[in-house]
Amino acid sequence: MGENAATRNHNNHQAFGVVSIDVPSQDTSECFDDDGRIKRTGTVWTASAHIITAVIGSGVLSLAWAIAQLGWIAGPAVMFLFSFVTCYTSSLLSECYRTGDSVSGKRNYTYMDAVRSILGGYKVKACGLIQYLNLFGISIGYTIAASISMMAIKRSNCFHESGGKNPCHMSSNIYMIMFGVSEILLSQIPDFDQIWWLSIVAAVMSFTYSGIGLGLGIAKVAENGGFRGSLTGISIGTVTQAQKIWRSFQALGDIAFAYSFSVILIEIQDTVRSPPAESKTMRKATKISIVVTTAFYMLCGCMGYASFGDFAPGNLLTGFGFYNPFWLLDIANAAIVIHLVGAYQVFCQPIFAFIEKLAIQRWPDSYFITKEFKIRIPGYRYPYKLNLFRLVWRTIFVIFTTVISMLLPFFNDVVGILGALGFWPLTVYFPVEMYIQQKKIASWSSRWICLKMLSMACLLVTVVALAGSIVGVIFDLKVYEPFKTTY
Structure with missing residues (x-):
């Protein structure tokens, strides 16, 4: 072969x-x-590190709010449930790295390759559509999160200088535009996803702001002299009964978003050496990474809720539950921005490459699409290759995501929608269906029924979480004026 x-x-x-x-x-x-x-030279430890780096991101910032909606009983229970389901379905997905025999079968290098080899047909196109829509949504979510963090730095300094007297209201639009301009420039770098140091910087930044959030939560609990919150979450009166229900549903989407990594599991598995069988190594790596991630999430989410109770902010570091030390908040929010500037490119590169490949296949003789101009850059050995189609198409894409972000700058709602859209199809449905096909599990056998029931239960959770997040957007739009509202 x-x-x-x-x-x-x-x-x-x-x-x-x-x-x-x-x-x-x-x-x-x-x-x-x-x-x-x-x-390949990867081990169980390198695979675990890749997963932890991919999982621990901006989603951790909304966990305190999510637990506040569910309470001390349901909040941690739901988080454990998501961790269990993700761990289990990831182990199923790891069995699909090779088609046929798990030791000598044909290797599938990406998630899409696995779907194509095992399921085929229209499911390949459906998987691709869901993947690219999810990546597109993540680019919008990251634009919103980065702009909120930039705005938080400005507000933190303003609040400190005024001694707390100035409410420091401002618009997020200028910060979204600044983020968009930086992404337009970075998007012109070909193969940005192959810059090895990007993952290291992202990992350091994500642990930096997550660690600061955890530290501030512990300090706040000590200052309060105890834990805040209740067994059932935010109380009726603080919110209406309808809001309580919808917010609880949205919290499910926020937690699901925090555990989204199945879409890159096959790619990580492709770095693992063999023997032993890659699936065996990945099962161990998944368990290790899920345990570490869940422990970290529990600490951050629960400490955030313990600090603020019903009033836990939607974004732990920008909701201004914390005001001091202001310089530490500035460091944390700067780390978020640096992380998201690079992460935006990593997630958008597959979209860029896909569209550009289609364009070349459709118009192979087009000067506009295929011609590259070499531009000498002082200090660099190799010239930069400028492609007009890449310049125009990627610029339009970034502008489009920036405008949508300016129209819907709601961090929690967008995170909930992304978590809901990606959880069932990518984390549960395709891994379950591929595993059934791969292992030739007989229809209506006990194992087949259990796997189908798991998939249907997770579909219900996805629908409920998506509904809650959409209702959240509708509620926010009632008091929001595009391009005018300040925070």
Whole structure:
């Protein structure tokens, strides 16, 4: 399966905007894998680190608010439930890395490759559509989160300088525009996702602001002299009964968003060396990373709720539950911005590559689409290759996401919608369906019924969470004027 397998895989990758390097198969097994590619060196620990880096992100900032809607009983219970379901379905998905035999079967290099090899048909297109819509939504969510953090730095300094007398109201629009301009410039860097240091910077930044949020929560609990909150969450009176219901539903979406990593699990698994079987290594890595992540989430979410009770802010570091030390808040919010500036590009690169590949296939002789101009940059060895189509298309994409963000700048609601949209199809449905097909589980057998019941139950959670988040947007729009409202 040397050259033919490599060629097939190259075509699969190109069809969905993933750039790969094909290496011809060699006789020696010391440097090359069974498919002719350079030998993988990943271990259970490197895979665990990749998962933790991918999972712990801006979603952690909304967990205190989510637990506040559900209370001390349901909040942690729901978080444990999501962690269990994610761990279980991830173990099913890891079995689909190789089609057929889990040791010697054909390798699937991406999530999409696995769906194509095992399920095929219209489900491949459905999976692609959901993936790209999810990535598009994440770009909007990151624009909102980054602008809120930039605004929080300005408000924190303003509040400190006025001694708390100035409410420091301001519009988020200018900060979204600033973020958009930076992304327009960065989006012109080809293959940005291959810059290895980006993940390291993102990991350091995410642990920085999450750690600061946790530390401030612990300090606030100590200052209050005890834990705040109630067993059932935010009380009727603080919100209406209808708001209590819808907010509880939305909280499910926020928690689901915090556990979203299944879409990149196959890609991470492709870095793991073999033997032992990749699925065995990934099951261990998934368990380790889920335990670490859940413990971290519990600390951040529960400490945030214990600090503020019913009034836990939607974004722990920008909701101004904390005011001092203002310089520490500035560091935390700056870390969020740095993290999201890079993360935006990482998540948008597959969309960019996919559209550009389609354009080249559709108009291969177009000067506008295919021509590259070499521009010499002082201090750099290689010239920058400017492509007009890439310049125009990526700029329009960033402007579009920025405008949508300015129209709907609601962090919690958008996070809830993203979590709901991505949870069932990508974390549950496709892994379950692929596992059933891969293991040839008989219809209406006890295991088949249990897997289908799990999928249907998670579909119900997704529908409920999506409804709650959409209602949240509707409530917010009643008091919001696009491009005018200040915070």
